[in-house]
Amino acid sequence: MSVPEILKRARDGRRLTPDEALALYREGEFIHMGAAAHAVRCAQNDPRTVTYLVDRNINYSNVCITDCLFCAFFRPPGDAEAYVLSREEFARKLEELRAIGGTRILLQGGHHPGLKLEWYEDLLRWLRAEYPDIEVNAFSPSEVTHIAEVEKMPLEDVIRRLAAAGLAGIPGGGAEILDDAVREEISPKKLRTAGWLEAMRLAHKHGLATTASMVIGFGEPYEARVNHLLRIRELQDESVAKHGQGFTAFISWTAQLDTVPMSGLARRKGIRPAGAQEYLRNVAIARLFLDNFRHHGASWPTQGVAIAQTALNAGCDDYGSTMMEENVVSQAGASTMSSILVDEMVLQIREAGFVPAQRDTRYRILKRNEEVAV
Numbered sequence: 001m002s003v004p005e006i007l008k009r010a011r012d013g014r015r016l017t018p019d020e021a022l023a024l025y026r027e028g029e030f031i032h033m034g035a036a037a038h039a040v041r042c043a044q045n046d047p048r049t050v051t052y053l054v055d056r057n058i059n060y061s062n063v064c065i066t067d068c069l070f071c072a073f074f075r076p077p078g079d080a081e082a083y084v085l086s087r088e089e090f091a092r093k094l095e096e097l098r099a100i101g102g103t104r105i106l107l108q109g110g111h112h113p114g115l116k117l118e119w120y121e122d123l124l125r126w127l128r129a130e131y132p133d134i135e136v137n138a139f140s141p142s143e144v145t146h147i148a149e150v151e152k153m154p155l156e157d158v159i160r161r162l163a164a165a166g167l168a169g170i171p172g173g174g175a176e177i178l179d180d181a182v183r184e185e186i187s188p189k190k191l192r193t194a195g196w197l198e199a200m201r202l203a204h205k206h207g208l209a210t211t212a213s214m215v216i217g218f219g220e221p222y223e224a225r226v227n228h229l230l231r232i233r234e235l236q237d238e239s240v241a242k243h244g245q246g247f248t249a250f251i252s253w254t255a256q257l258d259t260v261p262m263s264g265l266a267r268r269k270g271i272r273p274a275g276a277q278e279y280l281r282n283v284a285i286a287r288l289f290l291d292n293f294r295h296h297g298a299s300w301p302t303q304g305v306a307i308a309q310t311a312l313n314a315g316c317d318d319y320g321s322t323m324m325e326e327n328v329v330s331q332a333g334a335s336t337m338s339s340i341l342v343d344e345m346v347l348q349i350r351e352a353g354f355v356p357a358q359r360d361t362r363y364r365i366l367k368r369n370e371e372v373a374v
């Protein structure tokens with residue numbers, strides 16, 4: 001089937017096959033795929049509105065024993081720069097978030113070998129008691145799996161206890177590319193595809209909000225990207241059928257390989273970083289293939305504002321979040337920004353031609369910034 005025929009099928013609301021997605025990766029031009037993806041996005045969401053979230057990223061610890069080759073954030077246990085945040089540091093960050101009207105924190109860290117499940121439960125209970133107005137999304141499939149391994153406990157028990165302590169959602173970090181041949185190369189000690197999917201399957205079962213993420217640009221073949229999209233589409237079907245809920249959104253970004261352990265290997269293998277064109281093509285293909293994901297987020301930290309604004313016209317209906325601090329992709333060499341002020345985010349959405357609307361984690365609109373789009 002030709003690319004124009006595949007794009008027409010997608011615009012008509014027909015589900016694309018993996019072979020059709022592969023054809024788009026190989027032959028599709030962004031200008032055509034972006035237009036089709038925008039049409040699909042407009043059919044699934046209010047065409048005028050682009051949502052955003054006022055939140056803060058907090059990296060509670062950088063201690064990790066998993067040594068992913070693309071990661072410049074982690075420090076081994078005992079390293080001079082290793083840290084675990086104190087309650088005082090959490091409190092300062094939460095107060096700063098409150099001051100800008102934030103509604104959520106996103107806690108992420110490494111795989112700390114010494115932190116027990118009780119430490120995470122105590123933190124969640126303290127956060128819920130001190131900051132009941134701020135929702136806590138935290139950890140990732142690989143972090144909760146690591147906690148289960150430390151405790152030698154079934155993963156479902158860990159997720160159940162974290163949810164009971166106040167966890168509202170598990171973000172989709174650590175997915176990178178859900179294809180085990182790629183994972184073996186870039187993160188040999190990290191959980192495999194089935195493990196990531198199983199953690200999210202359990203999160204859906206226990207009513208937690210989740211997102212699905214994808215990181216491109218490790219030199220992965222297009223087939224691996226299609227595998228990734230297919231696996232999260234299948235899990236979304238399964239979770240919605242069983243539990244009436246699945247992932248809230250899909251977000252992709254590009255790997256930053258400048259200052260990470262695999263940068264020399266990447267240069268030797270001639271791996272070119274995924275640039276703006278490749279990012280935008282992936283955004284469009286994801287919208288066309290993931291017909292069961294209503295919300296797709298743009299990513300400004302790795303590609304910058306102009307490309308994120310372009311993504312809003314190529315399949316994305318959400319501009320992401322303020323973040324306030326970002327320590328993972330920035331330490332890997334992302335040259336753009338680590339936070340956006342709320343006013344700036346609203347302005348950028350307007351500049352792209354949309355009405356901004358503040359949302360919560362589950363994409364419920366909290367406030368519309370109704371002024372006419374510029």
Ligand code: SF4
Nearest residue numbers: 064066067068071110
């Ligand atoms: S990406 Fe996460 S799991 Fe991998 S080394 Fe970095 S902190 Fe550890």
